[in-house]
Amino acid sequence: MTASADRDDQHRVVCHLDRLLEERGMTLAALAEAAGVTVVNLSVLKNDRARAVRFSTLTAICDALGCQPGDVLSVALRD
Amino acid sequence: MATRERAFIGHSGVELLVVLVGFIGVVGLVAGIAYSINGLTHARAGVAVPVALHPGPGSPEHADLDAGQAPVAVERLPPGAQVTADAEDLTLTAWDSTLLEQLLGRADSLVLGLGVAAGAFLLVPLLRSVQRGRPFAPGNAARVGGLAVVVLVVGIGGPFLARIGSAVVLARLGLSGPGSVLTPAGLPSVLTVLLTAALLAALAEAFRRGEQLAEDVDGLV
Numbered sequence A: 001m002t003a004s005a006d007r008d009d010q011h012r013v014v015c016h017l018d019r020l021l022e023e024r025g026m027t028l029a030a031l032a033e034a035a036g037v038t039v040v041n042l043s044v045l046k047n048d049r050a051r052a053v054r055f056s057t058l059t060a061i062c063d064a065l066g067c068q069p070g071d072v073l074s075v076a077l078r079d
Numbered sequence B: 001m002a003t004r005e006r007a008f009i010g011h012s013g014v015e016l017l018v019v020l021v022g023f024i025g026v027v028g029l030v031a032g033i034a035y036s037i038n039g040l041t042h043a044r045a046g047v048a049v050p051v052a053l054h055p056g057p058g059s060p061e062h063a064d065l066d067a068g069q070a071p072v073a074v075e076r077l078p079p080g081a082q083v084t085a086d087a088e089d090l091t092l093t094a095w096d097s098t099l100l101e102q103l104l105g106r107a108d109s110l111v112l113g114l115g116v117a118a119g120a121f122l123l124v125p126l127l128r129s130v131q132r133g134r135p136f137a138p139g140n141a142a143r144v145g146g147l148a149v150v151v152l153v154v155g156i157g158g159p160f161l162a163r164i165g166s167a168v169v170l171a172r173l174g175l176s177g178p179g180s181v182l183t184p185a186g187l188p189s190v191l192t193v194l195l196t197a198a199l200l201a202a203l204a205e206a207f208r209r210g211e212q213l214a215e216d217v218d219g220l221v
Helices: A003-009 A017-024 A028-035 A039-046 A055-065 B011-040 B062-067 B099-105 B107-131 B140-172 B191-217
Strands: A013-015 A073-075 B047-053 B070-072 B081-085 B090-094 B182-184
Touching (some): A017 A028, A028 A039, A028 A055, B011 B099, B011 B107, B047 B099, B047 B140, B090 B140
Antiparallel strands (some): A013 A073, B047 B090, B047 B182, B070 B081, B081 B090
16 A cells, blocks of 8 residues: 555544435435435445545535535544 | 547457467467477487677678578588578577587577466456456556566577577587687677567556556545
8 A cells, every 4th residue: 555545544534424414304315316426426425435535526515415515524633 | 638438448359368368378388398398308419509600711601691591601510510591590500419408499489488478477467457447456567567577588588598508509519719600699689678678667657656546546536
């Protein structure tokens, strides 16, 4: 594994898609349909397995959920 | 410029290449080893090695070499030894060969056979990962780099061993040293070999960068 991959694995970015979907009564499939993003990619993002997010993906999610990037992602505090 | 949408080679095309490369690899391995073993059974019989003419008194005139597989008159050639010429090369055939001479005389074929097998061994997994849509899978850069080494070994190592075989035969026949009209054949032009190896080395570096980019993209949503 390269140094950049190691750095990617050490991030503390947390995704709040679960909460946002629950607040809006939406399913992941419905969001995928509305945002034009695959369910697989959304699932990766929701389960904090993503290592990078395209601005286009983030824009589509925010448009579909009516929120801002800061509502979708946050950085967890250090231990 | 936009990236070409259509694949240069389809799934079935790669499959065909995999089968072809695998077959050639097996044939190269078997033929290279079998030819060398066959040579070992010919010890004490004739051995053929590439030679060149040492310019000087006693050398046949250049016109003699245009005869096409015709024997060339060479001074001090012992009985049972013969020099023949084809379009570009001279071949010395001598009887009463040793095991070492037989092995070295066919070493270029052995190295070529092993090189073809090694090349196939490296190329098949590379083609398989291309077929799976992951050309920059981990290990492929090292495989391309390995191909560059194989090209160098086959292109330079094989002819070099044959040259050593030639020197051994000439020494046994008393045709080596100053005053001899024959010398071991020179190495073939290595320019093509070096250029091919350099191209493969550059390709290996491109694959290494590709592997890094593929790792970066892994996990991108």
